[in-house]
Amino acid sequence: MQPFTFRRPADLSEASALLAAEGAVALGGGMSLLPVLKQRLAAHAMLVDLSRLPPLQGISATDGVLYVGAGTTHADVAASPVVAGTIPALAALAGGIGDPQVRNRGTLGGVLANADPAADYPAAVLALGAEVVTDRRAIPADAFFRGLFLTALEPGEIITGVRFPVPAAAGYAKFRSPASRYAIVGVFVARGAGGVRVAVTGAASSVFRVPQMERALDAAFTRDALAGLTVPPEGLNGDIHAEPSFRAHLVGVMARRAVAAALA
Amino acid sequence: MDLMLEVNGQTVRASAPDETLLVDFLRDTLGLTGTHVGCDTSQCGACVVHVDGRAVKSCTMLAASADGSRVLTIEGLAATTGGNDLHPMQRAFHENHGLQCGFCTPGMVMTAVAYAADHAAPDEADVRAALEGNLCRCTGYQNIVASVIAGAAAMHAGKEA
Numbered sequence: 001m002q003p004f005t006f007r008r009p010a011d012l013s014e015a016s017a018l019l020a021a022e023g024a025v026a027l028g029g030g031m032s033l034l035p036v037l038k039q040r041l042a043a044h045a046m047l048v049d050l051s052r053l054p055p056l057q058g059i060s061a062t063d064g065v066l067y068v069g070a071g072t073t074h075a076d077v078a079a080s081p082v083v084a085g086t087i088p089a090l091a092a093l094a095g096g097i098g099d100p101q102v103r104n105r106g107t108l109g110g111v112l113a114n115a116d117p118a119a120d121y122p123a124a125v126l127a128l129g130a131e132v133v134t135d136r137r138a139i140p141a142d143a144f145f146r147g148l149f150l151t152a153l154e155p156g157e158i159i160t161g162v163r164f165p166v167p168a169a170a171g172y173a174k175f176r177s178p179a180s181r182y183a184i185v186g187v188f189v190a191r192g193a194g195g196v197r198v199a200v201t202g203a204a205s206s207v208f209r210v211p212q213m214e215r216a217l218d219a220a221f222t223r224d225a226l227a228g229l230t231v232p233p234e235g236l237n238g239d240i241h242a243e244p245s246f247r248a249h250l251v252g253v254m255a256r257r258a259v260a261a262a263l264a
Numbered sequence: 265m266d267l268m269l270e271v272n273g274q275t276v277r278a279s280a281p282d283e284t285l286l287v288d289f290l291r292d293t294l295g296l297t298g299t300h301v302g303c304d305t306s307q308c309g310a311c312v313v314h315v316d317g318r319a320v321k322s323c324t325m326l327a328a329s330a331d332g333s334r335v336l337t338i339e340g341l342a343a344t345t346g347g348n349d350l351h352p353m354q355r356a357f358h359e360n361h362g363l364q365c366g367f368c369t370p371g372m373v374m375t376a377v378a379y380a381a382d383h384a385a386p387d388e389a390d391v392r393a394a395l396e397g398n399l400c401r402c403t404g405y406q407n408i409v410a411s412v413i414a415g416a417a418a419m420h421a422g423k424e425a
């Protein structure tokens with residue numbers, strides 16, 4: 001790794017001030033950032049460790065909204081009785097990320113800021129119509145993800161937490177890479193106050209919704225409502241694990257499994 | 265930066281460059297070479313240690329992030345039982361032939377101990393899921409899984425006695 005300065009701010013205003021400097025980046029659990037630095041794919045002058053920052057911690061549920069602090073680890077989301085009692089599909093998703101050691105360090109905020117096209121949480125955030133809360137504003141999920149590793153965050157902007165509206169039903173199904181555990185295709189389905197939302201991760205350069213499936217599930221929230229429905233392979237990812245046509249097929253299969261999970 | 269942390273029950277004060285990985289701090293600064301490095305992609309788990317009781321990949325954590333924490337490595341594991349004997353999980357790996365070359369073993373054992381702390385009677389599928397972050401190039405996993413099941417039982421039998 002290239003040398004850098006490490007800082008651990010005591011509060012959010014100190015963190016914001018440090019991150020305003022040229023070359024400073026946030027450090028969450030480090031499970032995406034440190035491998036990139038180790039392989040010298042990137043170098044930064046300063047790492048600002050947010051992983052223990054008190055205002056980024058905590059899980060709570062009030063008035064139909066589940067709030068998860070950005071510094072919460074995947075392991076803590078997976079084990080949380082509050083998450084299990086409000087959006088169990090989110091707890092299951094968190095428990096299926098990576099492996100136990102990745103879940104012990106990786107954080108919700110780190111996943112969202114990173115916007116890896118194969119990450120799991122973006123599907124939940126988009127399907128649930130969540131709001132990403134930062135030190136500056138609240139960003140609706142539909143405006144947050146902008147493309148491959150690209151988000152609406154401004155330089156130095158800190159994610160502090162996510163507000164998830166609690167749905168009537170939700171399910172997640174993932175076809176995972178046996179090597180990395182990331183999603184080759186993952187589909188999150190949520191039936192909420194504003195109707196059904198379906199979000200797909202792993203299949204394209206960024207998480208996306210499938211309006212055709214949403215309309216079908218609005219008409220009837222059953223597995224069979226999706227019979228024969230999938231997305232066209234044009235523009236989908238292709239790699240050693242799955243070519244675009246296979247990913248397109250998997251979107252249909254995972255969507256039906258996600259509905260089945262939501263109804264279970 | 266100057267670090268103060270507890271490693272295997274002892275307070276350690278040391279200075280290391282800010283970008284030092286926890287695994288390099290343990291191996292190079294403290295000379296605790298039982299923690300291994302097997303990959304460059306955070307996937308193999310040869311480097312697993314406990315930080316404040318949780319299994320982490322020490323190749324993917326900065327030593328600076330562990331400042332003020334409690335770190336347990338394979339070298340300190342036996343002493344947590346209060347004697348000079350092997351930890352029950354180490355003994356289970358020995359008795360079940362849970363290693364061949366032994367390179368993955370420190371990480372396997374540390375992962376297994378963290379997992380078994382609250383899983384007294386896991387079945388084979390549970391153990392395989394718990395070991396997803398640990399790779400072994402030799403054994404084919406069969407005897408590692410058997411070791412973890414036996415070790416978990418032994419850890420909890422000891423508690424009740």
Ligand SMILES: Cc1cc2nc3c(=O)[nH]c(=O)nc-3n(C[C@H](O)[C@H](O)[C@H](O)COP(=O)(O)OP(=O)(O)OC[C@H]3O[C@@H](n4cnc5c(N)ncnc54)[C@H](O)[C@@H]3O)c2cc1C
Pocket residue numbers: 025026027028029030031032033034035050070071096097098099102105106107108109110111113114116118119120121157158159160180181182183305306307
């Ligand atoms: C072996 C392995 C397997 C994995 N498998 C999966 C998987 O199956 N599914 C999956 O979804 N992920 C997987 N991951 C990624 C894992 O979930 C990471 O935890 C996650 O991508 C990044 O979170 P982090 O807290 O570690 O962030 P870091 O690595 O610390 O940071 C990532 C990026 O986010 C920024 N950042 C961090 N926190 C904040 C914040 N609060 N505000 C603004 N910016 C911030 C950083 O500056 C950096 O750019 C895997 C990782 C590994 C190593």
Ligand code: FES
Pocket residue numbers: 300301302303304305306307308309310311312321322323324
């Ligand atoms: S050396 Fe840490 S995961 Fe391979």
Ligand code: FES
Pocket residue numbers: 362363364365366367368369399400401402403
């Ligand atoms: S015993 Fe050789 S790598 Fe596991």
